Amino acid sequence: xxxxxxxxxxxxxxxxxxxxxxxxxxxxxxxxxxxxxxxxxxxxxxxxxxxxxxxxxxxxxxxxxxxxxxxxxxxxxxxxxxxxxxxxxxxxxxxxxxxxxxxxxxxxxxxxxxxxxxxxxxxxxxxxxxxxxxxxxxxxxxxxxxxxxxxxxxxxxxxxxxxxxxxxxxxxxxxxxxxxxxxxxxxxxxxxxxxxxxxxxxxxxxxxxxxxxxxxxxxxxxxxxxxxxxxxxxxxxxxxxxxxxxxxxxxxxxxxxxxxxxxxxxxxxxxxxxxxxxxxxxxxxxxxxxxxxxxxxxxxxxxxxxxxxxxxxxxxxxxxxxxxxxxxxxxxxxxxxxxxxxxxxxxxxxxxxxxxxxxxxxxxxxxxxxxxxxxxxxxxxxxxxxxxxxxxxxxxxxxxxxxxxxxxxxxxxxxxxxxx
Numbered sequence: 500x501x502x503x504x505x506x507x508x509x510x511x512x513x514x515x516x517x518x519x520x521x522x523x524x525x526x527x528x529x530x531x532x533x534x535x536x537x538x539x540x541x542x543x544x545x546x547x548x549x550x551x552x553x554x555x556x557x558x559x560x561x562x563x564x565x566x567x568x569x570x571x572x573x574x575x576x577x578x579x580x581x582x583x584x585x586x587x588x589x590x591x592x593x594x595x596x597x598x599x600x601x602x603x604x605x606x607x608x609x610x611x612x613x614x615x616x617x618x619x620x621x622x623x624x625x626x627x628x629x630x631x632x633x634x635x636x637x638x639x640x641x642x643x644x645x646x647x648x649x650x651x652x653x654x655x656x657x658x659x660x661x662x663x664x665x666x667x668x669x670x671x672x673x674x675x676x677x678x679x680x681x682x683x684x685x686x687x688x689x690x691x692x693x694x695x696x697x698x699x700x701x702x703x704x705x706x707x708x709x710x711x712x713x714x715x716x717x718x719x720x721x722x723x724x725x726x727x728x729x730x731x732x733x734x735x736x737x738x739x740x741x742x743x744x745x746x747x748x749x750x751x752x753x754x755x756x757x758x759x760x761x762x763x764x765x766x767x768x769x770x771x772x773x774x775x776x777x778x779x780x781x782x783x784x785x786x787x788x789x790x791x792x793x794x795x796x797x798x799x800x801x802x803x804x805x806x807x808x809x810x811x812x813x814x815x816x817x818x819x820x821x822x823x824x825x826x827x828x829x830x831x832x833x834x835x836x837x838x839x840x841x842x843x844x845x846x847x848x849x850x851x852x853x854x855x856x857x858x859x860x861x862x863x864x865x866x867x868x869x870x871x872x873x874x875x876x877x878x879x880x881x882x883x884x885x886x887x888x889x890x891x892x893x894x895x896x897x898x899x900x901x902x903x904x905x906x907x908x909x910x911x912x913x914x915x916x917x918x919x
Contacts, residue, residue, distance in 0.1 A: 637716060890908055
């Protein structure tokens, strides 16, 4: 018999050798090679998280936080104030801050630009007639008009060592200090403007009713731990924050319930009238710009990595694949996936196609048992075609040994038909 073009199954492993359970079974070492990279990355993330938690568990960490020992924290000035007999309390909600306002209290607002329009209105109403001192740290254009009416913020500039250049006693005794940031213009004739930058003050004191006043700091740098011992920063900070026996350090937070407006769901506009505060009002502008930049970077990365579709180009294959190699490759794939049914059907179909012209049957009818089996039985001279039916149209082999046996039987049947 000539060599057939059907896939040749691999050598049998014997009846006693169990076949793989499924077509996708993998050995343990293969699974380990696939998942070890992910496990290593997860382990590194866990170690980094535990290390970060251990490093930050010793106390509060935050910009302008009087409990934070970080360079941008303000624990140093808070401790110096306590040594001078000033009590320092931290407020994280608007209710705590407004409840503490009074004639013997200095209220420091560490992030006035984070406040919503409603919060600014409530805070201004609570501090305007309290006869205490309100210190606003770097209020920008969006907040200074509501918290200090008649005052406007100009563009922010660099922080540098600047002389006081004013008649305010605390500023004159402090001398040169690290100031800058926002610059202010005001309509108040009795305001005291200090530490000018390009002709506009970066430290502004606005007298209020009675003995109260509002202090605008253009930059928070002189309150930071890493700058407090430079120039006259400590003197200016202590005199500004220690003029009353009680200091309330208000750290606004987006989680404050008052950030969603008043209790009945209404907010307040810049003029104090009721109005809604949307979600975007609660998001700092820096986050919005950062999100826009990330979106632009993602679009550029997609364009960079996108597939360039050009005209189709035909090319010759680099190598010629031998038919035997292709047959062996398909046979290995059948064996790897335990596809004995497909392998057996391929062998039987090829045998039926070759037998059809030998027994006088058209090739198009070779796959029909009603046409092929009687012709094969007549050619072999056997009265029954049950044996040929089992070989040519029978069930799939149960194991590799049965598949090899079927191959030998099909070859024997074809040889017998050829010699008959």
